[in-house]
């Protein structure tokens with residue numbers, strides 16, 4: 001069987017608590033590496049460059065895209081976001097499972113480039129709870145919240161393209177569900193193509 005790491009993409013509407021669930025996963029299990037994205041949006045209070053994101057300007061972002069330094073990138077609510085290639089390659093080579101917390105546009109690019117990747121969508125328990133959490137975190141203006149809810153409505157159209165959904169009712173439980181899904185995803189034929197081929201060819205040559 002294939003012992004290489006898996007690229008696990010995790011998406012969800014703004015306010016579903018994805019970031020907290022990701023932190024929990026990395027704390028609880030040592031086989032995960034969390035990718036840090038590059039973005040042109042400004043840091044929120046408490047965010048640190050190189051920890052939550054690599055904060056950058058449009059010029060440097062465009063340069064990174066041109067030089068093929070990002071494995072995917074997208075525009076979300078007017079700002080650019082992308083996943084740096086180098087970290088992902090290095091962690092996969094080290095046998096780690098790499099977590100990408102990215103939006104649906106990026107998720108679909110990853111699936112196309114890496115058919116072996118595994119896509120998980122985190123759902124809120126309900127639409128009412130989503131609004132409550134988004135307003136409760138107090139980091140965005142009313143205008144930004146409106147924008148993000150509009151975006152959530154659009155994103156919800158693509159949920160069926162994911163491999164699995166989990167509900168974030170309880171952070172620890174949600175992290176544990178995601179871990180179980182990723183563990184199980186190692187058994188997919190698409191993650192074991194070389195192994196299947198070698199056994200098949202062996203049988204045929206008997």
Ligand code: 5GP
Nearest residue numbers: 037038073074076081082083101102103106
């Ligand atoms: P936020 O500004 O709230 O941190 O993130 C906004 C959205 O951008 C979220 O849906 C988040 O998952 C997504 N995002 C963060 N990093 C990336 C990235 O590297 N690529 C893509 N495509 N989306 C990202």
